[in-house]
Amino acid sequence: MKLYEYEGKGLMAEYDIQVPDSFVVKKDGIHTPPVTYPKVMKVQTHSGERARRGLVKTIGSSEEYFAFLNSFFVTDSQDKKNTHVLVEDFIESPQELYLSVSYSTETRSPVLAFSLSGGSNYHSVRIASLNITKDILDEENISHWAPILGTYAENQEMRTVLSSIWRLFLEKHALLVEINPLFVTKNGFVAGDAKIILDDERISPAERRFITLDGDIAILASGGGASLLSIDTLIRAGGRPANYTEYSGNPSREVVKDITKRVLSQEGLNGCWVVGGTANFTDIYETLSGFIDGVREMELKPTYPIIVRRDGPRRDEAFALLRDFAELENIHIETHDNTTSIEESAHRIVNAAYGNSN
Amino acid sequence: MGILINKDSQVLVQGITGKEGQRAASAMRAYGTSVVAGVTPGKGGMTVADAPVYNSVKEAVSRHTITASFIAVPPTHVKSASCEAIEQKIPLLVILTEHVPVQDCAWIYAKASQQGVRVIGPSSIGIISPGEARIGSIGGDQVNSIFKSGPVGVVSKSGGMTSEISLALTRSGFGQSTAVGIGGDQLICSDFVDIVMLFEEDPKTKVVVVFGEVGGTYEEQLADSMQNGKIKKPLVALVAGAFTEGLPEETALGHAGTIVQRGRGSYKSKVDTLTKAGAHIAYTLDDIVIHVRNLCI
Numbered sequence: 001m002k003l004y005e006y007e008g009k010g011l012m013a014e015y016d017i018q019v020p021d022s023f024v025v026k027k028d029g030i031h032t033p034p035v036t037y038p039k040v041m042k043v044q045t046h047s048g049e050r051a052r053r054g055l056v057k058t059i060g061s062s063e064e065y066f067a068f069l070n071s072f073f074v075t076d077s078q079d080k081k082n083t084h085v086l087v088e089d090f091i092e093s094p095q096e097l098y099l100s101v102s103y104s105t106e107t108r109s110p111v112l113a114f115s116l117s118g119g120s121n122y123h124s125v126r127i128a129s130l131n132i133t134k135d136i137l138d139e140e141n142i143s144h145w146a147p148i149l150g151t152y153a154e155n156q157e158m159r160t161v162l163s164s165i166w167r168l169f170l171e172k173h174a175l176l177v178e179i180n181p182l183f184v185t186k187n188g189f190v191a192g193d194a195k196i197i198l199d200d201e202r203i204s205p206a207e208r209r210f211i212t213l214d215g216d217i218a219i220l221a222s223g224g225g226a227s228l229l230s231i232d233t234l235i236r237a238g239g240r241p242a243n244y245t246e247y248s249g250n251p252s253r254e255v256v257k258d259i260t261k262r263v264l265s266q267e268g269l270n271g272c273w274v275v276g277g278t279a280n281f282t283d284i285y286e287t288l289s290g291f292i293d294g295v296r297e298m299e300l301k302p303t304y305p306i307i308v309r310r311d312g313p314r315r316d317e318a319f320a321l322l323r324d325f326a327e328l329e330n331i332h333i334e335t336h337d338n339t340t341s342i343e344e345s346a347h348r349i350v351n352a353a354y355g356n357s358n
Numbered sequence: 359m360g361i362l363i364n365k366d367s368q369v370l371v372q373g374i375t376g377k378e379g380q381r382a383a384s385a386m387r388a389y390g391t392s393v394v395a396g397v398t399p400g401k402g403g404m405t406v407a408d409a410p411v412y413n414s415v416k417e418a419v420s421r422h423t424i425t426a427s428f429i430a431v432p433p434t435h436v437k438s439a440s441c442e443a444i445e446q447k448i449p450l451l452v453i454l455t456e457h458v459p460v461q462d463c464a465w466i467y468a469k470a471s472q473q474g475v476r477v478i479g480p481s482s483i484g485i486i487s488p489g490e491a492r493i494g495s496i497g498g499d500q501v502n503s504i505f506k507s508g509p510v511g512v513v514s515k516s517g518g519m520t521s522e523i524s525l526a527l528t529r530s531g532f533g534q535s536t537a538v539g540i541g542g543d544q545l546i547c548s549d550f551v552d553i554v555m556l557f558e559e560d561p562k563t564k565v566v567v568v569f570g571e572v573g574g575t576y577e578e579q580l581a582d583s584m585q586n587g588k589i590k591k592p593l594v595a596l597v598a599g600a601f602t603e604g605l606p607e608e609t610a611l612g613h614a615g616t617i618v619q620r621g622r623g624s625y626k627s628k629v630d631t632l633t634k635a636g637a638h639i640a641y642t643l644d645d646i647v648i649h650v651r652n653l654c655i
Contacts, residue, residue: 103460104618105574108467108545111618125617132464133472173461175544201433201457213601224542225516228571228598233642235601244601248518249456277518278525280498281381343642 001198004044006086008194011172015164017179018190022088027073033062034087041068044084051120058090091190096181097152098122099161100195101169104129110169112136112145112162114152118181119192136166161189173199208247208259215240217353218263220256220291222276222310223248230275230342237346239273239353242266250282253290260294264302271353272306275345278338279312288318292325302331305352309345311338360487360536360563361511361556362450362478363391363426367491370424370448371396372415372439373431374406378454382428382484383407385495389486394422397439415442426450428484428493436480437462444475452493453479453547463545470547478548481541483517488534496539497521508533510650511557513550514569515542515576516598523567523596526643532650535563542571550580551589558589565592565653567646568637572599575622581631594649596640597628 003011009019024044025031043055050056055072059065065087072085098118104111107129115125126148130141137159145162146153161182169177178195217239221227227246234241243266247259264272274291288308295302308322319335326333334352336345369386373379374396383393384407393409395418402413412418415427427443429436429451436458443451444466451470458480470477478485484494488505496517497504504525510532514520520539527534538553540546550568557563570577577597583589603625621627633639638649 100617102618103464103545105544105546105576105623106579106618108547108549109464113617127618131468132461133468170461173459175460199460201459211605223516223518225514225519225569225571225598226522228601229519229596232598232600236641241601277522278500279518280495280500280521341643343644 001200002046003194003196003198004046004084005042005194006044006084008196009191011168011196012164012179012191012194015168017161017164017168018188019194020088020091020190020192022086025069025085025087027083031066031069033065037061038090039065040088040090041065042086042088043072043082044086045082049120091183091185091192093181093183093185093190093192095184096192097184097189098125098180099165099182100176100178100180101130101165101174102176102178112148114145114148116150122180136162157188168196172196175199208245208255210262211244212266213241213243215242216268216270217349218242218266218269218272219244220260220263220272220274221246222279222282222287226277226342227275230273230346233342234273234346234350237343237350239271239346239350242269247287251287251290253286253293256287256290257293257297260291261297264294264298269302269304271304271349272302273345273349274306274308274310275342276310279310282312283314284310284312285314285318285321288322292321295325295329295331301329305332305334305349307334307336307345307349307352309336309340309342359560360490361553361560362476362485362536362538363487363491363493365390365490366425367493368392368394368423368425369493370394370415370418370422370427370443371406371409372398372427372429372443373435374398374409374411375401375404376430378430380406382430382454382495383409385498385501386428386492389492389501391491391493394424415439415446415448419446419448424448426452426493429453429455429479431455433457433459437465440466440477441469444469444473447473447475449475451475451477451479452482452484453477453541454482454484454494455479456481458543460544463543463547467545467547476548476552478538479541480547481517481539481543483520483539485536485538486534487536494539496537504528505537506533508535509562509564509654510534511554511560511563511566512537512569513553513557513566514539515546515571516569517541519569519598522643523569523646526647527567527650530647530651532647532654535560542573544574546574546576549576551576551583554580554583554589554591554593558591563591565594565650567650568593568595570595570597570628572597572602572625572628573623575619577628578622578631581628581635581637584632584635584637592653593637594640594646594653595632595637596642596646597625597632599625
């Protein structure tokens with residue numbers, strides 16, 4: 001789960017990391033201008049490169065303040081969906097550092113990343129791997145990160161910042177805590193930005209991934225690896241997937257129904273592919289019943305072909321149910337068991353959806 | 359031969375009284391693998407799948423010789439269950455559980471490495487050396503039609519694909535020495551390099567088949583080991599997630615892609631590095647079979 005900058009800074013402040021004084025302006029709220037200037041206005045968005053896109057601006061007057069808000073709050077661009085602007089004190093800083101803690105899949109441990117050249121064009125980042133079973137200020141960990149901190153290795157205040165970041169990282173189950181830039185001011189280090197990502201497995205383990213792609217064949221895929229492969233296979237067969245979503249681990253009928261409705265609500269569909277490997281334990285009858293429930297609850301019945309490629313416990317019953325449902329509702333549904341390869345099934349849905357010869 | 363497990367494996371099941379634990383214990387027994395004991399705190403004294411249940415790993419280890427532990431406890435208990443097993447120096451842990459917090463996984467990996475314990479997982483469907491032993495319920499009731507003994511080592515980030523690939527190989531006459539599900543989490547306690555290095559030492563394994571996915575740097579690290587000569591056996595790789603090329607890095611199914619990955623982690627990065635390292639790239643199950651056939655001649 002990604003936190004917005006203002007949320008990240010709020011969290012950092014709780015851990016005694018200095019952040020600029022600020023207030024948040026909401027699109028639908030009251031837009032009282034600041035009393036002193038200059039200020040930095042920052043649109044709160046998850047997309048990067050805000051400065052380049054004009055979403056960060058230093059202002060010197062209430063006219064500029066209102067002008068920024070007006071241009072932002074009535075803009076037609078994709079940023080219209082953003083609703084919060086952070087208004088911060090302008091921080092004078094001769095130097096901008098880069099500092100982050102995250103996990104490396106190379107060392108399979110937390111790593112500290114640091115650069116003396118932070119900011120939007122940051123570079124020359126050095127990385128030190130950390131022992132998660134020890135505190136960041138333990139001798140062993142110091143021996144890992146001291147070499148990459150250069151002149152800041154002995155700096156007491158830097159050690160305090162490191163300690164704070166480490167505590168935040170562990171206590172909040174973060175995957176990333178990044179401060180870029182970390183301002184060096186006469187009052188100490190100040191976080192110029194805050195990028196914090198928290199571990200979803202702790203927050204919403206039941207949430208299913210859904211990615212919108214650009215196509216017209218709706219996808220309901222089961223199994224993590226098989227679903228990725230299925231989408232690749234569909235594209236190689238000339239298909240255009242509308243979305244990626246997968247469900248695994250024997251989901252309930254209810255869950256499958258909800259995913260189905262979400263997937264079939266996409267616009268401009270020319271086909272639907274329900275695809276997966278051979279389940280060992282997932283009750284196919286249950287999950288495909290959930291699919292049927294979902295279709296049934298759609299306001300607009302699918303007029304496009306639906307192809308189901310799946311196998312596992314109670315397959316015959318499930319396929320019989322699908323056939324009966326198809327007949328009753330006059331919907332084109334085709335079923336394939338595992339004697340039809342995923343590639344063949346992909347070709348079938350492509351032909352059926354795009355009207356090529358059958 | 360094969361790797362990691364054999365007929366003499368003596369398995370402990372942690373979380374044996376839960377649904378997954380029971381299923382796995384029964385499946386192992388049905389395959390002839392010795393499940394000597396189980397652990398569920400508070401349920402000591404019961405019996406599951408003919409195995410005595412204890413309240414702690416310490417108790418189980420004091421009464422039985424245990425060579426491996428299969429862990430099927432809820433996500434927030436995996437760290438403590440694993441640490442218990444590591445403390446008792448059980449040499450091999452296989453963690454079935456999915457959605458284990460990344461931090462817990464980092465901790466388990468660190469502790470296990472310190473103690474010389476090998477951990478497979480989390481999110482591992484299990485391990486099977488066909489004809490010898492199975493840990494977990496990999497293959498379910500169809501295990502004997504999916505897996506058969508032979509010269510191909512299979513290692514996969516996806517549990518389901520471990521079976522699909524093995525089935526395709528078996529149907530084409532190529533059995534497996536050992537098939538291992540390593541899981542697809544951000545931190546993988548035994549990654550491709552770890553497992554393929556074992557296949558490298560195993561006389562029965564002639565060809566290795568790898569199923570990878572976007573996210574992390576494990577496939578690139580495998581390519582590195584092939585480049586520097588640590589891995590010499592012929593290797594076939596299928597990497598899934600080509601469609602994520604062009605998606606924003608963090609939307610793509612990788613994890614918090616950060617500066618530390620240094621450009622690695624994408625589908626293209628994996629296929630490019632593996633290709634340069636001499637791996638045979640497959641795009642479908644059929645491709646895998648064709649490559650294996652060519653390499654076994």
